Amino acid sequence: MDRMHVLVAGGAGFIGSHVVDHLLEKQYRVIVLDNLINGKRSNINHHLENPHFRFIKGSILNHPLVDMLVKKCDIIINMATLGVRHSIRYPFQNHRINAEGTLILLEATRRHHIKRYIQISSSEVYGTAIYIPQNENHRTFPHTVYGASKLAGDAYTRAYWLTYGVPTVIVRPFNTFGPRSHYEGDAGEFIPKSIIRALNKLPILIFGDGQQSRDLSYVTDIAHGIVKVCQSDRVLGKTINIGSNREYRILDIAEMIRKILGDHVQIEFQNKRPGDVLRLFADSSNAQKLIGYQSKVDLQEGLHKTISWFQSQNFHQMIKDEAGRNWE
Ligand SMILES: NC(=O)c1ccc[n+]([C@@H]2O[C@H](COP(=O)([O-])OP(=O)(O)OC[C@H]3O[C@@H](n4cnc5c(N)ncnc54)[C@H](O)[C@@H]3O)[C@@H](O)[C@H]2O)c1
Numbered sequence: 419m420d421r422m423h424v425l426v427a428g429g430a431g432f433i434g435s436h437v438v439d440h441l442l443e444k445q446y447r448v449i450v451l452d453n454l455i456n457g458k459r460s461n462i463n464h465h466l467e468n469p470h471f472r473f474i475k476g477s478i479l480n481h482p483l484v485d486m487l488v489k490k491c492d493i494i495i496n497m498a499t500l501g502v503r504h505s506i507r508y509p510f511q512n513h514r515i516n517a518e519g520t521l522i523l524l525e526a527t528r529r530h531h532i533k534r535y536i537q538i539s540s541s542e543v544y545g546t547a548i549y550i551p552q553n554e555n556h557r558t559f560p561h562t563v564y565g566a567s568k569l570a571g572d573a574y575t576r577a578y579w580l581t582y583g584v585p586t587v588i589v590r591p592f593n594t595f596g597p598r599s600h601y602e603g604d605a606g607e608f609i610p611k612s613i614i615r616a617l618n619k620l621p622i623l624i625f626g627d628g629q630q631s632r633d634l635s636y637v638t639d640i641a642h643g644i645v646k647v648c649q650s651d652r653v654l655g656k657t658i659n660i661g662s663n664r665e666y667r668i669l670d671i672a673e674m675i676r677k678i679l680g681d682h683v684q685i686e687f688q689n690k691r692p693g694d695v696l697r698l699f700a701d702s703s704n705a706q707k708l709i710g711y712q713s714k715v716d717l718q719e720g721l722h723k724t725i726s727w728f729q730s731q732n733f734h735q736m737i738k739d740e741a742g743r744n745w746e
Contacts, residue, residue, distance in 0.1 A: 421447045421470060424648065425491040427478050427523060428498030430457030432598050433538075433591070436641035437495065438462060442471060444645060451487055452498065453477045456605045461598050478519040481526075488526035493648050496523050496571075497538040503604040503745035505564035506692060516567035517574070524578045524586075534585050534654075536647055537575040540568045541592040541633070541661070541698050550665070551633075551701035554590070554657045562693040572657070579655050587653045589644060592661035592700045596637030596720060597727035602739035608668060609634075609721070611740055612675050613728045616683045618737040622676070625743070626690030628669030633661040633700045636715035636723070646709040653708050661700025662713045674721055691745055 424441055428434045429450030434457070441448050447470045450462060454475060465471040476483045478498045488494060498519055505512035520537065527535045544552055545559035560566045578584040593607075601610035612622040643660040647653050669685075676683040705711035715723070728736075 421445055422493060423447045423449070423491040424493045424495060425449045425451060425487055427451045427494070427496045428457065430454060430459065430462050430473070431497060432600055433594055433637055433640055434497040435461035435598055436596070436637045437497070437644050438465065438471075440638075440641045440645045441648075442468060446470070446648070448472070449474060449487055449491065451476055451478065451484070455500070456600065478523055479514065481522060484522055485526045485529070488523065488532060489530045491532060493534045493536065494523060494527050494532055495536045495538065495644065495648070496520060499568070501605050502542060502562050502564040503691070505562050505567070506745040507604070509563040512563050513567045516564065517570035520571035521574050524574055524584065528578060528582050528584050534587070534648065535575065535578070536644065537571055537586065537588045538644065539572050539588050539590045540565065541590055541659070541700065542695065543569040543572060543590065544698070546695045547697040547699055550697070550699040551663065552659070552699060553701040554659055554704060561695055585654045587647055588657040589647055590657065590659045591640045592633040592635060592659065592698055594635050594637050594640045596724050599637070599724070601736060603741050604744045606741060606744050609671065609675075609724065610728070612672060613725055614733055614736050614740050616675055616679045617728060617733045619682070620737070621684035621686040622672045623742060624668055624672060624685060624687050626694060627687065628672065629667055630694060631665045631667045631697050631699065633663070633665055633698055634671070634717055634720075635660070635662045635713055636720035639713040639715055643705060643709065643711045646711060650709050656704070656708065658705045658708060659700045659702050660705045660711055661702050662717070663700060663702055664717065665699040666717060671717070674718065675725070678721060678725055688743065
């Protein structure tokens with residue numbers, strides 16, 4: 419069988435590396451392009467001996483490199499991103515990767531007549547829910563430069579479909595957690611930060627009153643959804659949410675982590691983060707209809723798996739990189 423060739427930009431990152439694991443399981447050939455600014459070699463090391471896998475350390479802003487790699491592939495998945503807290507301090511850099519970087523990948527995809535381009539967007543493009551669950555027609559009202567630059571990436575992707583007929587798909591994952599998630603620096607997310615802090619006997623930090631809510635998916639569910647998007651023609655030209663269809667308050671998640679790790683775990687409330695979205699809750703019925711998407715791992719089970727994974731890591735060392743108010 420001729421294996422399809424997939425370029426995963428940002429494939430050494432948290433979600434990207436799980437997408438790579440699943441693509442290789444499904445007999446694709448994979449090239450990862452990642453500059454390792456937030457991605458880690460340890461996320462992909464286990465594939466380095468696989469003849470169907472290649473890792474290229476480089477940036478999506480490098481036009482000739484992108485052009486050379488895109489030309490070799492049948493499918494492009496763009497997950498190369500700088501995150502929401504990064505955008506608060508470095509709006510221009512954030513815009514360059516999330517918006518301009520997307521345009522560079524799209525243009526190479528158009529030039530080489532590639533079969534499919536998958537843009538990994540974010541629920542942050544919606545801003546706080548004005549109705550729930552949020553379908554793909556929910557207004558887009560980003561609160562941050564991250565959300566705005568991701569939305570620009572979506573707009574460019576749609577423009578390449580409408581103007582040039584490039585076969586594109588926009589996938590909007592809602593919040594995602596699991597092994598390899600970021601606890602460190604400005605990439606650090608609530609669940610991994612809280613786990614690392616609790617394992618090191620430090621209080622879990624909640625920014626604001628903890629009433630903010632999120633739709634949280636376990637990372638293998640999201641990765642499997644993205645791989646399904648590679649396999650279906652019904653998704654072309656579409657925008658698709660993927661989430662768990664469940665809503666949890668941040669405070670409840672902190673309590674769940676405390677329940678698993680023990681009552682000694684403290685919770686500390688601090689001033690809220692600027693631009694924080696208050697409510698996100700996905701309507702994933704399109705994903706269910708178009709690709710048969712169904713999330714399999716619920717929050718409770720996912721938290722147990724994620725905690726076990728962090729317990730198997732060197733969490734005493736990891737705490738040094740956990741940055742508390744990691745946007746200031
Ligand atoms: N984690 C979540 O909860 C979540 C939720 C919704 C959407 N998403 C989206 O999923 C995708 C992956 O996010 P993630 O959470 O895995 O983040 P991540 O930071 O782990 O992954 C992004 C990767 O992009 C790489 N990268 C950054 N700039 C680059 C550049 N110039 N050239 C090449 N590579 C570069 C980073 O090194 C990193 O490996 C992103 O598109 C993100 O917007 C994530």
